[in-house]
Amino acid sequence: MIPTRPRRPLTLRDVSEASGVSEMTVSRVLRNRGDVSAATREKVLTAAKALGYVPNKIAGGLASQRVNLVAVVIPSLSNLVFPDVLGGISAELDDTGLQPVIGVTNYSPAREEMVLYDMLSWRPTGVILAGLEHSRAARAMLQNSGLPVVEIMDIDGEGIDTLVGISHIRAGREMAARILAAGYRRIGFVGTHMPEDHRARKRLLGFEEGLALAGVQLEAREYYQGGSSLLKGRELTDRILTRAPELDFLYFSNDMIGAGGLLHCLDKGMDIPGRIGLAGFNGVDLLDGLPIRLATTDARRVDVGRRAARLVSGKDVAPENRIIALTPTFLPGDTIRAVPA
Amino acid sequence: MIPTRPRRPLTLRDVSEASGVSEMTVSRVLRNRGDVSAATREKVLTAAKALGYVPNKIAGGLASQRVNLVAVVIPSLSNLVFPDVLGGISAELDDTGLQPVIGVTNYSPAREEMVLYDMLSWRPTGVILAGLEHSRAARAMLQNSGLPVVEIMDIDGEGIDTLVGISHIRAGREMAARILAAGYRRIGFVGTHMPEDHRARKRLLGFEEGLALAGVQLEAREYYQGGSSLLKGRELTDRILTRAPELDFLYFSNDMIGAGGLLHCLDKGMDIPGRIGLAGFNGVDLLDGLPIRLATTDARRVDVGRRAARLVSGKDVAPENRIIALTPTFLPGDTIRAVPA
DNA sequence: GTGAAAGCGCTAACAT
DNA sequence: ATGTTAGCGCTTTCAC
Numbered sequence: 001m002i003p004t005r006p007r008r009p010l011t012l013r014d015v016s017e018a019s020g021v022s023e024m025t026v027s028r029v030l031r032n033r034g035d036v037s038a039a040t041r042e043k044v045l046t047a048a049k050a051l052g053y054v055p056n057k058i059a060g061g062l063a064s065q066r067v068n069l070v071a072v073v074i075p076s077l078s079n080l081v082f083p084d085v086l087g088g089i090s091a092e093l094d095d096t097g098l099q100p101v102i103g104v105t106n107y108s109p110a111r112e113e114m115v116l117y118d119m120l121s122w123r124p125t126g127v128i129l130a131g132l133e134h135s136r137a138a139r140a141m142l143q144n145s146g147l148p149v150v151e152i153m154d155i156d157g158e159g160i161d162t163l164v165g166i167s168h169i170r171a172g173r174e175m176a177a178r179i180l181a182a183g184y185r186r187i188g189f190v191g192t193h194m195p196e197d198h199r200a201r202k203r204l205l206g207f208e209e210g211l212a213l214a215g216v217q218l219e220a221r222e223y224y225q226g227g228s229s230l231l232k233g234r235e236l237t238d239r240i241l242t243r244a245p246e247l248d249f250l251y252f253s254n255d256m257i258g259a260g261g262l263l264h265c266l267d268k269g270m271d272i273p274g275r276i277g278l279a280g281f282n283g284v285d286l287l288d289g290l291p292i293r294l295a296t297t298d299a300r301r302v303d304v305g306r307r308a309a310r311l312v313s314g315k316d317v318a319p320e321n322r323i324i325a326l327t328p329t330f331l332p333g334d335t336i337r338a339v340p341a
Numbered sequence: 342m343i344p345t346r347p348r349r350p351l352t353l354r355d356v357s358e359a360s361g362v363s364e365m366t367v368s369r370v371l372r373n374r375g376d377v378s379a380a381t382r383e384k385v386l387t388a389a390k391a392l393g394y395v396p397n398k399i400a401g402g403l404a405s406q407r408v409n410l411v412a413v414v415i416p417s418l419s420n421l422v423f424p425d426v427l428g429g430i431s432a433e434l435d436d437t438g439l440q441p442v443i444g445v446t447n448y449s450p451a452r453e454e455m456v457l458y459d460m461l462s463w464r465p466t467g468v469i470l471a472g473l474e475h476s477r478a479a480r481a482m483l484q485n486s487g488l489p490v491v492e493i494m495d496i497d498g499e500g501i502d503t504l505v506g507i508s509h510i511r512a513g514r515e516m517a518a519r520i521l522a523a524g525y526r527r528i529g530f531v532g533t534h535m536p537e538d539h540r541a542r543k544r545l546l547g548f549e550e551g552l553a554l555a556g557v558q559l560e561a562r563e564y565y566q567g568g569s570s571l572l573k574g575r576e577l578t579d580r581i582l583t584r585a586p587e588l589d590f591l592y593f594s595n596d597m598i599g600a601g602g603l604l605h606c607l608d609k610g611m612d613i614p615g616r617i618g619l620a621g622f623n624g625v626d627l628l629d630g631l632p633i634r635l636a637t638t639d640a641r642r643v644d645v646g647r648r649a650a651r652l653v654s655g656k657d658v659a660p661e662n663r664i665i666a667l668t669p670t671f672l673p674g675d676t677i678r679a680v681p682a
Numbered sequence: 683g684t685g686a687a688a689g690c691g692c693t694a695a696c697a698t
Numbered sequence: 699a700t701g702t703t704a705g706c707g708c709t710t711t712c713a714c
Contacts, residue, residue, distance in 0.1 A: 010485075011707060023707090025685075034683085040684085052481055054458060054461045054486070057464075058403045058707080059709085062707080062708070062709090063707075064709055065710095077424040077428070083419045101442055101443075102442075117395060121397065123350070123399055140393055144393040144395075230627070230631065232630070256627075259630075263631070263632060285572075289575045291608060363700065363702085366701075368692070368693065377699070377700085378700090399691080400706090402706090403690090403691080404693040404706055405693055406706065684713100684714085685713085688709105688711085688712105690709085693705095697703095
């Protein structure tokens with residue numbers, strides 16, 4: 001009943017001998033390929049299970065020149081937003097026989113290059129990677145690969161093959177418009193100082209553009225390094241409001257530090273959204289239970305993952321212009337005044 | 342300069358021809374193996390880069406019977422705790438040439454079995470998987486594989502090969518002792534209703550054991566389904582306190598719903614930790630910025646990942662008893678009364 | 683419906 | 699220091 005611990009991994013040949021069926025037919029059964037009689041099928045399946053045979057995809061991949069892997073390259077796993085994207089990818093890949101393989105770059109282009117090199121060496125079926133900014137070598141590698149490449153989460157720039165995401169410039173611009181419409185004028189920004197976080201950079205760019213349309217300029221900025229947390233949001237908010245107490249609005253580069261800022265303001269007994277308004281970015285539902293809901297923009301993370309997966313799996317065909325632009329959705333929450341009638 | 346888009350992937354042979362060096366020597370250069378003269382090396386590297394050659398690990402793996410992959414199987418990515426574990430694994434694998442490949446089971450044993458089957462078919466160097474509870478078939482597969490298998494995050498039970506983690510029974514028991522020592526007696530529990538979350542189950546088990554030692558019983562329980570969030574923590578806390586207003590302590594099965602409970606109690610103006618005490622589990626620093634710090638137990642997630650990775654990479658050797666038990670650390674925070682002198 | 687032969691692109695082992 | 703040969707375990711292709 002219980003197979004003895006083998007000293008070498010089992011091969012098709014073992015199953016073939018145990019079942020008295022040729023290797024070729026065993027292979028057919030195990031892959032549900034071609035016509036095999038029910039009786040033979042049964043024999044093979046029984047033998048395979050009894051032995052505890054696990055196919056060798058290395059050999060199979062080499063022979064067939066096809067591998068059911070999709071390379072997914074993202075900057076970080078601790079950022080809350082990427083697990084959502086992965087969820088979308090995973091859900092959409094589930095019924096395709098394709099499997100996502102995740103690589104993490106820590107926002108380092110050099111590391112991204114290494115990760116890509118490594119993943120491409122497994123000859124995946126397609127590549128999904130975050131962002132549009134890559135080293136020359138990385139771009140060349142992807143181009144040379146001849147694989148479908150989907151760059152996700154950003155559409156402001158030149159792509160290699162196909163893009164799926166939102167425009168962060170637009171998201172920033174729209175948030176500026178909402179804030180101005182609500183009557184706020186003395187606006188500060190709290191964000192990460194990561195030159196490699198291009199999406200945050202583009203959001204700020206769009207935001208300042210949006211303000212400029214109304215002749216408004218940012219009155220203060222506060223930057224930080226490293227990961228985002230509630231605590232950091234608190235500290236930065238304290239700092240920027242100490243420096244510039246006249247501010248009536250704070251735009252945070254993500255929901256996590258935004259929530260920290262929110263808690264800080266509540267602690268200080270400030271009137272939100274009267275005395276001061278707040279907004280973040282991403283639309284992470286993790287933070288839904290805060291005392292009041294932070295205004296934010298939904299970055300459509302799950303949809304982005306889904307659409308990207310549909311492209312690499314061949315469920316969808318890329319549009320003529322090679323761009324699938326999703327619409328970032330403004331979520332007003334409770335931290336922005338209603339627009340005056 | 343820019344290589345033309347190839348219609349078939351490049352092979353070693355292409356590099357060999359372009360550089361005038363034998364395939365074998367090209368292979369040696371590309372793997373930094375054996376003695377190769379600096380001149381030859383140079384020639385090969387130049388040719389490979391110029392062509393944009395990316396090695397084929399499928400073929401390499403088949404030929405060498407070795408694959409630099411470590412299978413990592415976890416229940417979820419959105420749970421906050423698993424990215425930490427992955428961080429530890431990744432950090433420790435970084436200088437070993439091994440690469441983690443992540444599989445997600447969504448707490449489903451059937452899915453775990455599938456994921457394992459799939460990963461084993463790539464013949465990885467080792468397997469790291471969360472928990473001790475697996476289907477018979479999964480255990481058999483792992484045993485048959487002949488690979489190093491490290492089960493992580495739990496040591497309360499029978500392992501397949503080597504275990505790295507904390508005892509959740511002990512963690513629950515210790516929390517009970519702390520709570521009782523602080524003088525609380527009317528205790529409620531708020532937790533997930535997932536029969537497949539064995540670690541949460543064991544924590545509760547240990548917790549009740551700990552209470553029982555002092556003749557105390559849980560006065561109320563509130564269970565929920567699905568993922569954890571601040572919002573759910575609030576709702577459940579509201580519900581349990583409505584049903585059992587006399588409770589003076591709530592033990593939450595994780596920090597996220599614990600934080601939700603904390604916010605709820607603060608909203609209601611309850612005196613914490615005087616009128617009511619609270620504690621969670623995990624020690625996620627994400628929540629550090631809350632108005633007051635939730636008492637919790639640090640589950641040593643990063644260390645667990647590191648130690649597991651050291652085992653599969655051969656940096657460490659498993660101890661005689663095949664168990665590496667880490668010590669869960671109590672973090673008092675501000676939501677438990679000081680122990681009376 | 684089943685089988686035999688060839689070969690996928692590399693690397694181990696053995697020359698030289 | 700470099701080259702030659704054989705073969706990893708499968709699947710493709712073709713034959714029956």
